[in-house]
Amino acid sequence: MKKEILIPRKTIRARVKELADKISSDYAGKEPVLIGILNGVVVFFSDLVMEMNIPSKIDFIRAASYGSSTTTRGSIKLNKDVEIPIQGKEVIIVEDIVDTGLTLNYIVKRLEKRGPKSIRICALIDKSERRDEEVKIDYRGFHVKEGFLVGYGLDHDEEYRCLSDIYVLR
Ligand code: PRP
DSSP, X not given: OOEEEEEOHHHHHHHHHHHHHHHHHHTTTOOOEEEEXXXXXXXXXXXXXXXXXXXXXXXXXXXXEEOSSSSOEEEEEEEEOOOSOOTTOEEEEEEEXXXXXXXXXXXXXXXXXXXXXXEEEEEEEEEOTTOOSOOOOSEEEEEEOSSEEEBTTBOBTTBSTTOSSEEEEO
């Protein structure tokens, strides 16, 4: 498979800064808990929190979704849960890519049971082509209709995660 650049690092950096500024202004005077969905989110998550200028807490959750091919997917299974208490807290779930929407909805439902004050969603990429379940993305980096994306945390069989740009595999 060949990879073609889709979103260059400069564009990503500028957009992440805009998202961080918006979150910082919306949550001014508050201390949100940012929860990243592992593993793909780590690169975006780190860049995002370092651009924010309000105090925040961070934690991670891991739900396996895709299988090892670009077209099949397994069922959702939780491999690592959030550890810090979120009851009464302002939660922002951070995701690298929303595809079918199943992972995010599963995690939102799980976290809602713990009584957070609010839950919002920040996703770098909203990929709409295969959306099965509606997801309300409050902070969206980029909309991409289709394609298998890699780089900037996104993988194909665990490859390509450490690239600084986002590519589409052909
Ligand atoms: C990817 C991505 C999202 C999820 C989106 O994670 O990071 O968490 O799939 O897909 P969905 O909207 O169809 O549920 P993946 O399970 O591939 O794990 P990874 O983050 O470790 O790559």
